[in-house]
Amino acid sequence: MAVRTRMSGNEAVAHAIRQIDPDVMPAFPITPSTEIPQYVSTMIANGEIETEFIPVESEHSAMSAAIGAGAAGARTFTATSSAGLALMWEVVYVAASTRLPLVMAVVNRGLTGPLNINAEHSDSMGARDSGWIQIYAENNQEAYDNMIQAYRIAEHADVHLPVMICQDGFITSHAVENISLLDDAPVKKFVGEYQPEHFLLNEKEPVAVGPYAVSNYCMEAKKAQAEAMIRSKKVILDVARDFEEISGRAYGFFEAYRMDDAEYAVAAIGSVCGTAKDAVDRLREKGVKAGLIKVRVFRPFPGEELAEALRGCKAVAIMDRCESYSGEGGPLGAELTAAMYRAKVTAETVNIVYGLSGRDVRVEDMEQVYADLRSMAEEGKRFAQYPYLGLRE
């Protein structure tokens, strides 16, 4: 029986970890990390779970220890945020290329400067090419649900890749909201026991982990890694289907909200999508055919599926909570526009940068985005290369 309660996004993730009871959690337990390691370490201290907590001196060490634990054959979890993820950088790639099914909770916050650690996607978006699967959440409920699905995806024989479970810093991580929690038993059954295929502590099968590869082999290894990322698409959907059976909550690569006949669509990631849904409802009451695509899975990038969902729209705003400094917009804008081009989906597009360093986005701001889409489609209005939403002038 599900338990209806209320908690912050950080608590929600920690609660999922209590139910999963991973073998090892190395983490840097203070800022820039979040309350997640604090909550989990409290559960360990209280004897609620048997996870081995390894307090480390830096985030680079946290990821290094996670790699060691994962290679040894342990189900491994860590959590970080902002500059903490940046400090892990070198070894984040090693975790993926070593094909370790680690899971990391990322609370999305900006990278300095100016010095600021409020909500922004620049930390995990910077790691988008590191080979990790990335799944994003709109609210605490989704952060919890995604965490429960993470190990099934990461450990699947067709995948063997690490997974980042992302949520917006402060906006959902530190906000107390209603949530529906699953009982421990069905979660444990759903996640299952981890049975690693090849691992260092298997005395019957000595293996080398992370060896040097000459050019003659390295490219094949990278291709194999890329293939695993592509294969993970099916696994992500299969796991979501199984999760729906125990929770009643459906997940896919993205959520299409009121998109059936939508003429004006926004594509975005994270907590802003809840605000956008309120704007969509207000506009629908006025007869405006507004819709929303909430991107849940950014890696692997479901380009074909997203483009197909936008086919028929007159104008699309692609929103990035991240500046790429490319001079042309953000990562979602670049990738989704390319996917639409390949699929010959010809809606007008604008790539909007919003919410940097926690800049607030109101329902009215989102209504303005839809109004701009209408003027693009109906009056031929054109915007700058990529406008900033809510910028002070």
Next chain:
Amino acid sequence: MAAQTEIRWHGRGGQGAKTAALLLADVAFMTGKHVQGFPEYGPERMGAPITAYDRISDTEIRVHSNIYEPDYVVVVDDTLLHSVDVTKGLKPEGAILVNTEKPKEEILPYLKGYRGRVCTIDAREVCMRTMGSYFPNTPMLAAIVKISGVMDTEVFLKEMEASLAHKFAKKPEVLAGNMAALSLALTEVR
């Protein structure tokens, strides 16, 4: 009561305004509401002005923005009246609650002609009489529950007792003082 009540808290770092906002969300949840309680994070230092928010609703809350047109405003420290535009966006059919030892007339000039209800409470006095130390968030929490009517005050006290008994499981001696502060605040707010 409207389908959704929005409350904005103004306090200073260390006074527990954020904790009070989260506690209010917590206790409102116990009455079957959808809730959202969240702080607006700035530089974290003692004494700096901080803002926190509550949404309490009969229906699911999806919006994730700050609150610009609150139904109620709580000012945990009256020295903020000089520097913060506390009545900004405040709905006239709502109310502002200020922690102050001053008579209402003395704070009115800081409220920019706010036309709604103005309520005050001397939280320090309530704290000193009940707990012997100054934690203004406790009486302010009770006072805003009374003013806003987001829940029945008897239910509020009952839920708070359970919540505080859990929170102070290792310091049961402070429970009675906190409960007395909540009860006294319900009668002292005016």
